[in-house]
Amino acid sequence: MQIKVVPGSSRSRVVGLLGDRLKIQVSAPPEAGKANQAVCELLAKELGIPKRQVEIRAGQSKPQKTVWLAGVTVAQVAAAFGNK
Numbered sequence: 001m002q003i004k005v006v007p008g009s010s011r012s013r014v015v016g017l018l019g020d021r022l023k024i025q026v027s028a029p030p031e032a033g034k035a036n037q038a039v040c041e042l043l044a045k046e047l048g049i050p051k052r053q054v055e056i057r058a059g060q061s062k063p064q065k066t067v068w069l070a071g072v073t074v075a076q077v078a079a080a081f082g083n084k
Contacts, residue, residue, distance in 0.1 A: 001067045007035035
């Protein structure tokens with residue numbers, strides 16, 4: 001899944017689609033992997049899966065990231081984030 005992350009926001013939330021990416025805001029700062037960890041925690045919570053099933057595969061130090069979701073179907077992602 002392709003995402004765009006905005007670290008240092010006032011609150012953590014999934015904003016919605018931004019082009020072909022899912023826009024996510026996290027309150028964690030972009031330092032020492034804190035924002036990446038917050039993204040994984042937020043996605044796991046929103047999808048109802050364990051955090052260990054969410055992994056950032058590319059873009060660890062960039063706003064544009066590729067996230068891997070284990071055991072999650074496209075239909076589950078669409079149901080969770082399609083209306084945002």
